[in-house]
Amino acid sequence: MKQRALWSAALVVGLVTMAGCGSATGSGNSSGGSADKLVVWDWKSGEASAAQYLDKAKADFAKKHPDVTVEFVAQPFDQYYTLLGAAIQAGKGPDVMLFNGGGQIRDRVDALVPLDEYVAEDKQRLAGWDAFTSDGKTYAGPVTLQGHPIYYNKALYAKAGLDPATPATTWSKFLADCTAIARAGAKCFALGNKEGVGIQFWLSALGSGILTAQEYDDWIAGKRDWNSPNVKRVFALWKEAGEAGLNNDGANSTAMFNDSFAIFQSGKAAHIIGLMSDVGHWKDFNEFLTPENLGVMSAPVVTEGTTPSLAYDGGIGYAVAKWTKDPKIAADLVRSLTSTDALKAFYADAGAVAADTTIDVSQGGAAVAGIVSELKGGKPALHVALSSKTIDLMGRLSQQLLSGSITVDEVVKQLAASDQAG
Amino acid sequence: MPIGNTQPSVRPALAGRTGGPAVDPAARRRPARRAGSGGGLRAERLAPYILVAPAVLIIVLLRLYPLLLGVNFSFTGDGTRNGTAVGIDNYRELLTDPLFRTALGNVGWLVLLLPVAVAIPGLLATFIYLRVPGHRVYRSVYFFPAVLSPVIVGAIFNLLLAFDGPVNAVLGAVGVPPTDWLGNPDIAMFVVVGVHVWATFGMSLVVFLAGFATLDSALLDAARVDGASLPQVIRHVIIPGLSRTIQFVFVTTMIGMLTSMFGLLYVMTSGGPEGSTYLPEYYIWIQQGQMNRPALASAASTVLFVIMLVVGLLQIQLLRRAGKES
Numbered sequence: 001m002k003q004r005a006l007w008s009a010a011l012v013v014g015l016v017t018m019a020g021c022g023s024a025t026g027s028g029n030s031s032g033g034s035a036d037k038l039v040v041w042d043w044k045s046g047e048a049s050a051a052q053y054l055d056k057a058k059a060d061f062a063k064k065h066p067d068v069t070v071e072f073v074a075q076p077f078d079q080y081y082t083l084l085g086a087a088i089q090a091g092k093g094p095d096v097m098l099f100n101g102g103g104q105i106r107d108r109v110d111a112l113v114p115l116d117e118y119v120a121e122d123k124q125r126l127a128g129w130d131a132f133t134s135d136g137k138t139y140a141g142p143v144t145l146q147g148h149p150i151y152y153n154k155a156l157y158a159k160a161g162l163d164p165a166t167p168a169t170t171w172s173k174f175l176a177d178c179t180a181i182a183r184a185g186a187k188c189f190a191l192g193n194k195e196g197v198g199i200q201f202w203l204s205a206l207g208s209g210i211l212t213a214q215e216y217d218d219w220i221a222g223k224r225d226w227n228s229p230n231v232k233r234v235f236a237l238w239k240e241a242g243e244a245g246l247n248n249d250g251a252n253s254t255a256m257f258n259d260s261f262a263i264f265q266s267g268k269a270a271h272i273i274g275l276m277s278d279v280g281h282w283k284d285f286n287e288f289l290t291p292e293n294l295g296v297m298s299a300p301v302v303t304e305g306t307t308p309s310l311a312y313d314g315g316i317g318y319a320v321a322k323w324t325k326d327p328k329i330a331a332d333l334v335r336s337l338t339s340t341d342a343l344k345a346f347y348a349d350a351g352a353v354a355a356d357t358t359i360d361v362s363q364g365g366a367a368v369a370g371i372v373s374e375l376k377g378g379k380p381a382l383h384v385a386l387s388s389k390t391i392d393l394m395g396r397l398s399q400q401l402l403s404g405s406i407t408v409d410e411v412v413k414q415l416a417a418s419d420q421a422g
Numbered sequence: 423m424p425i426g427n428t429q430p431s432v433r434p435a436l437a438g439r440t441g442g443p444a445v446d447p448a449a450r451r452r453p454a455r456r457a458g459s460g461g462g463l464r465a466e467r468l469a470p471y472i473l474v475a476p477a478v479l480i481i482v483l484l485r486l487y488p489l490l491l492g493v494n495f496s497f498t499g500d501g502t503r504n505g506t507a508v509g510i511d512n513y514r515e516l517l518t519d520p521l522f523r524t525a526l527g528n529v530g531w532l533v534l535l536l537p538v539a540v541a542i543p544g545l546l547a548t549f550i551y552l553r554v555p556g557h558r559v560y561r562s563v564y565f566f567p568a569v570l571s572p573v574i575v576g577a578i579f580n581l582l583l584a585f586d587g588p589v590n591a592v593l594g595a596v597g598v599p600p601t602d603w604l605g606n607p608d609i610a611m612f613v614v615v616g617v618h619v620w621a622t623f624g625m626s627l628v629v630f631l632a633g634f635a636t637l638d639s640a641l642l643d644a645a646r647v648d649g650a651s652l653p654q655v656i657r658h659v660i661i662p663g664l665s666r667t668i669q670f671v672f673v674t675t676m677i678g679m680l681t682s683m684f685g686l687l688y689v690m691t692s693g694g695p696e697g698s699t700y701l702p703e704y705y706i707w708i709q710q711g712q713m714n715r716p717a718l719a720s721a722a723s724t725v726l727f728v729i730m731l732v733v734g735l736l737q738i739q740l741l742r743r744a745g746k747e748s
Contacts, residue, residue, distance in 0.1 A: 107714070195694070249602075253695065388712065389713060396694065396696050403606070405696070
C-alpha cells in the first residue's frame, strides 16, 4: 500500500513538473527539394477527369523548362492537410502544393513563398485571388472558383405555371412562386442541414440581397455588426422558410452531401443553393435535369436598395513551398498549372468553374454561362469570413432554428460572442 | 548460463503452488534462495526484471509516455499560444463549453441505458436456451449484425430512418405520423444507442449462451416440477446462476458503448442535430481534426481517460466482490 502511494506521489510530481512544457502541434523548420525535379502534392491528380488538365500543364511547363522533371503525388483528401502539416514540420515537403482557399492556406503561409512578383501577368486573366491572399501578399495561383449560386428547375417552374425564363427578383415574388410550386407538388428548397452546412450556403447565397453593400463589405473586412436588423433578417428568413414548409421534410437529418442534391436532381424540389465546382454543381445537375431545364437565378432582393451579387471565392490553387531550391521555376509551374489551355481542360472534364474568366463556357449550358457572366460583379462569400469555430456553432444554431428551440435574437447573440472571441 | 541455473530452483516453487493454497509463501521462496548461491544470485535477481522488461518497455513507451505527453499538452495553448504553458485554461474552457457538457451528459445516458443493453441479449439468450420454436435460426440470425462494421450499420439505418424512408412509410401505413428519427434532438441519441445495441448484442448473446451451458439443468427441472412460472424461473434460477456472466457482459457492454460508438455517430448524425449526440470521443476528434485545437483535445482526452479510469476501477471492484461471493 505504502509503495503504491509512493508511486502515485512520484507520478503526480512528474506530471506537475512536466505540465505545460512542449506544444501540441510542434514547430519545425524546413528545407528540402531538388533543383532539377519538382514534387507536387495534390488530391486531384489521381482522378481520371484531371488527366487532360495535367497533361496540358506539364506540356506548357516543359516548353519553359525542358530539363526539369515534375512529379505529381496524389494524396487522399481527407488526410491531405494532416500529411501536409507533417511534411512541413519534417522539412521534406513538396515544392508545389494544392490548397483550398481561405483558412487552409492562410494558416500555413509561414511555409510558403509570396508569388506576387511571378504571377503579376496573370492577375487580370484569373479571378479568385483574394482567397489565397494574406496580409496583402499572394500565396497561390487560383485554379477553380467556388461559390454558391441558386439553381432552379425550369421544368418544375413550367409545371407550376411560372415563366422559367424570369425567376423572381424580390423575396415576396419568390414566396409567391414557392406557393405555386407547392401546389404543383414540389418543395421550394432542397435543403440538407445534417452537417449544419445549409446555413452557410443560405447566408452566402442570399446575403447580398439582405445586407446593404456597406454592411457586406464591412462583414468581409471583419467589422461585423450582429445586432444589425439585416443580419438578424438572414436568420429570421431561414427560420421562416423552415416554418413555412419551403424546405424538404427532415432537413436536419438530410445530408447536404449528397442527399439534398439528390432531392433537387430528382425534381422533388425546385431550388437548391449549390456549389460551382467539384460536387453539387451545374455539371452534376445538367446530367439529371438536362442543361435546358437547369437555370441559375440571382438572390431575390429582401432589403430594398440592395444589388444581389454572386458569392464566390478562389476554390483551389497551387502554392510554392519556402524550401524549394528555385522559387522562380516552381512559380513557373504554378503559372503552367493555371494557364488558359490547362484550365479549359479542367473546366470541361472535371466540371469546375475555372479561375480563368476568358474561357468560353457557352457549350456547358445556360447555368454555367449564367454563373460565369456573374463573376465580374461577384463578391467574396460571407460565411468564408467567419472562423471555423463560429461556423460550427452557426451550424448547430441553424438546426435549433429549424426545430424551433431557439429565437433569432439568441442566435445572433451567441454568434456575436463567438465571433468576437476570435 | 544464468537462466539455466534458475530453472531447477523454479520447479520446487511451482510444485509447491500446485500443492494448494495452504503452502506458506515464505516457505515457497526459500528453496529458490538456496539453489541460487554465489554469482548466480545476482543474475537470478535480475532475471525477472529482464524477463518482464519487453512488456514493461512496450507499456511505458507506447502507453504511459504518450499518455503523459497528452496530459502535458493539455496544459499548453493552441494557435498563437502554441507551446506556452496556460495552466488549466483548457479545462476551464471545457467546463464552459456547452458542447462538452452535452457530451458528458450523454455518457451519463449511456450508463443509465446500460441495463437495457444487457437485458436484451440476456432475455433473448434465455428464450434460445429454453428452446422456443425456431431457436436454431434465431441463434445465427441474432449474431449476424455483430459481424457488420459500424459504418455499414450506420449507412443501413440512415436509409431506413430517413424522413421519407421505409420505417416512416410503414408507420404511416398504420396511421402514425412520421418522426424525424435522426433530426430530432430529443430522440436522436436514443436512436443511435438503439442501433448500437442492435449491432452489438450478438456478441453478448453468445457470452450468455456460454454461461447457460454451465447452468445446472437439474435446477431448472426442479423448478418446473415445483410449478414455477417463466418469470419465476428467470428471477430465482437463471439470474442467480448466471450472476458472473451478467457482470462480465455489463463490463464489456459499458466499455463497448464508451469506446466504439464513434463510427455510428460519425455516419448517422455527425454529432447533430444541434450537437445532441456528441460523445467525448467525437468532441475530441472535432477539436483536433476540424477546429485545429490539439491542446484542447488533449484536455478533453484527459477528462475522458479519468472517467474511464473511474468506471474501470468501479467495475474491477464489483467483479472482485462477485468473485469472493462465488
